[in-house]
Amino acid sequence: MRHPHTGTTRRRVVYALTALVLTTAAAAPAAAEAHEASASAASADGLALTPPMGFNNWNSTHCRADFDEAMVEGIADLFVAKGLKDAGYQYVNLDDCWALPKRDADGKLVPDPARFPHGIKAVADYVHAKGLKLGIYTSAGTKTCNSAGFPGALGHEYSDAxxxxxxxxxxxxxxxxxxxxVDAKQRYTTMRDALRATGRPIVYSICEWGENKPWQWAADVGHLWRTTGDISDSWSSMLSIVKQNLPLAPYAGPGHWNDPDMLEVGNGGMSDTEYRSHFSLWSVMAAPLLIGTDLRKASPAAFDILDNKDVIAVDQDPLGKQGTVVSSAGGRWVIAKEMKxxxxxxxxxNESATAQRIATTADATGLPEAPAYTLRDLWQHRDYNTAGTIAATVPAHGTVLVRVAADTDWAGHPPAVxxxxxxxxxLEAGTPATLAGTVTDLGRTPARRVSVSLTGPDGWTVxxxxxxxxDALPTGRSLRTSWRVTAPAGTPAGSYDLTLRASYRSPSGERVTGTLPLTAAVVQPPPSGTSYLSDLPWLSAVSGWGPAERDSSNGESGAGDGHPISVGGSAYAKGLGVHALSDISFYTGEACEKVTADVGLDDEKGTHGTVAFEIWADGKKAASTDVxxxxxxxRPLTADVTGAQVVRLVVTDGGDGIDSDQADWADARLTC
Structure with a gap:
């Protein structure tokens, strides 16, 4: 949660990735020695030796009336009934709004009798009886973050503890x-001392949003510290936080963890593919896994993600290493985590909006040289062997998470492909398109009797x-495949599912089937002449806060809540309103020549915000602005997009975070 009294909201994600990488890299050698010394002291109490796992109500309920004693006890019941306790989830945590707005005559905190009629101790006793633990919330200030102004602990640390x-x-x-x-380190250290004085083991989560770089000083103060502003239930928010948290790997370890905020899995703002990425990335970053959805309403798909024990084992590995970036070119991220x-x-x-092949090697991830390796796909729950290549075609916004080991049992597994x-x-409806693909044997053993198929929606011709x-694919060899695919004439523009499937046998005769879900876009050819882009269908649109808007500013989080576009006091009737980080793509069908726009920050945010604009044509930057x-x-911006099949309009962060980065593509036009 954020500073309501300063107008800073959950929108404010903190430091830009570039600046954070540079400062972390520069400080890392000197900081590492001091950090390790303080980290040893922090882990001496035996708490949080692996990242804490549990639940927090805030992301699903905020301060609504359904946050109460019945909910908390119901979550504890579900931890047991759904197997989440057995998977490692322990903490059932209360967030803001559990107390009355005023302390009692003795200066004590008073639980809200409407929400918690039996008091907090009774709830703790209920949770403890289930073999679980209870968490609570307050602020290192005079009041908490909620606008109602519940009492904070500043000046009351020992009494509240x-x-x-x-x-x-x-x-x-x-x-x-x-x-x-008041100095952050002072405030948080005082509460540390107050908690220790109670004699009760209490895991201490520092939530100061990374503003004072707690990774540099908090290892002997708390057990985990927030590295970013608050997460929201959107792809852009999750992605921005990943990029801020990844460079901080040297500071994490047993008893002292980087905390990129709670999980949004199951809250509905992202797809299941994106939620699997969210859960995979939090686990490879050794992040606390605090469920942020109301489990009483969660879907089976959400439970399947949250209960994936193979992925949880990555997060909970006792070595306590946070994953580090091996490569990230073109939005193709490889992140490797050393295990005990x-x-x-x-x-x-895959950060991008289209499927991409992502590849690395066992050597690049730090594994020793070996004849072959065992590779376990942690979402398929299946073992393979690989000669050393680790690769997959990853769907848009997807993550393939594997565990790779140099061992002597690799030959008993089928080859990875x-x-x-x-x-x-x-595809344009009614017009055949050629789709080409490959099946490649990555294993040390051959794939035999290989068969490949492609299927599309009913009525499509494939x-x-x-x-x-x-008959066989030896190590490193590929089978090239090709299909002529036709969507029936009249098929509406939009996204449609395709499935590429390969079947093969291992040397022992085991039949293996692999599938790759894909998305095909049925597109409309662009009109001749000059058109406003806001009048044309887009292939995809990602906006960092709220949806992209047509002929209005970005506004706030809801659709259609923008205002007339205005940049530098000039009004525009046409254009696209977005919020950094944003990416809108259009199909141009190799038939267009030019994109033009007047670009800038919308006047609705006053003097705040910094951004840069980019126009991309088939993966190449065709034009850009400075910050x-x-x-x-x-600023007028023109790009030559001659011969491009797809044009993308991208807005990036100007270097100070994405707060108030409402950006306009005013009078954006496409000439074909």
Missing amino acids: RQFADWGVDYLKYDNCNNQG DGSRAVALF DLGLDGSPL RPALATTA LTNAMPA
Whole structure:
């Protein structure tokens, strides 16, 4: 949660990635020695030796009336009934709004009798009886972050800590609002001392949003510290936080963890593919896993993600290493995490809006040289062997998470294969398109009797144009495949599912089937002449806060809540309103020549915000601006996009975070 009294909201994600990487890299050698010394002291109490796992109500309920005693006890019941306790989830944590707005005559905190009629100790006793632990929330200020102004702990640290201990609290989230300008390290250290004075073991979560770089000083203060602003249930928010948290790997370890905020899995703002990425990335980053959805309403798909024990084992590995970036070119991320048994957890993460092949090697992830390796797919729950290549075609916004080890049992597993389709399938209705793909044996053993198929929606025509079978594929060899695909005339523009499937046998005769879900876009050819882009259908649109808007500013989080576009005092009737980080793509069908726009920050945010604009044509940057501020008038931007099949309009962060980065593509036009 954020500073309500300063107008800073959950929108404010903190430091820009570039600046954070540079400062972390520069400080890392000197900081590492001091950090390790303080980290040893922090882990001496035996708490949080692996990242805490549990639940926090805030992301699903905020301060609504359904946050109450019945909910908390119901979550504890579900931890047991659904197997989440057995998977490692322990903490059932209360967030803001559990107390009355005023302390009692003795200066004590008073639980809200409407929400918690039996008090906090009774709830703690209920949770403890289930073999679980209870967490609570307050702020290192005079009031908490909620606008209702519940009492904070500044000046009451020892009294409040004593109350928490007497109630049986096991975890404290300590926020940062209304802090009266008192030094952060001082405020958080005082509460540490107060908690220790109680004699009760209480995990201490520092929530000051990374503003004072707690990774540099908090290892002997708390057990975990927030590295970013608050997460929201959107792809852009999750992605921005990943990029801020990844460079901080040297600071994490047993008893002292980087905390990129709670999980949004199951809250509905992202797809299941994106939620699997969210869960995979939090696990490879050794992040606390605090469920943020109301489990009483969660879907089976959400439970399947949250209960994936193979992925949880990556997060909970006792070595306590946070994953580090091996490569990230073109939005193709490879993140490797050293495990206690010598294996590596490797995330192949596709940031982009189209499927991409992502590849690395066992050597690049830090594994020793070996004849072959065992590779376990942690979402398929299946073992393979690989000669050393780790690769997959990863769906848009998807993550393939594997665990790779140099061991002597690799020969007992079938060879891993890489199944892929070239490019991003774009089809005009009624017009045949050729889609080409490959099946490649990555294993040390051959794949035999290989067969490949491609299926599309009912009524589509899918015919092979090349051979789709092979007797055998030795190590590193590929079968090239090709299909002629036709969407029926009149098929509406939009996204449609395709499935590429390969079947093969291992040397022992085991039949293995692999599938690659893909998305084909049925597109409309662009009109001749010059058109406003806001009048044309887009292929995809990602906006960092709220949806992209047509002919209005971005506004706030809801659709259609923008205002007339205005940049530097000039009004525009047409254009696109977005919020950094944003990416809108249009199909141009190799028939267009030029994109023009007046670009700048919308006047609706006053003097705040810095952004840069880019126009991309088929993966190549065709035009860009330098960093623009709200003090600048609209800047004309023109790009030559001759021959491009897809054009993308991208807005990036200007270097100071994405707060108030409402950006406009005013009068954006396409000439074909």
